[in-house]
Amino acid sequence: MPVWQWYKGIAPKTRLMLGLGVMAYAGVGLYLSDKAEEKLGWVATEKDKEELRNSLPKIIPIEKRDR
Incomplete structure (x- = not known):
């Protein structure tokens, strides 16, 4: 069942x-x-948090041009 x-x-x-x-x-x-x-x-330190922020990919928006 x-x-x-x-x-x-x-x-x-x-x-x-x-x-x-x-x-x-x-x-x-x-x-x-x-x-x-x-x-x-096991609490994350500020150094650990900063390393995590730096390891994440950065997303940069690009505006689309009109044709």
Whole structure:
């Protein structure tokens, strides 16, 4: 049975609870991962951020001339 058919077959209230549970799990994961990074010392320094900015390609718009 494909997952989509299983999902459509469960009660709407159960689907709502399942969706809210997944969103809550993701939110807690995002919050805890930030705290873990701070405790482990993996926070990006200003030097790291500057190196990242310099490594990104620069996009320069060129205006099209009328013919």
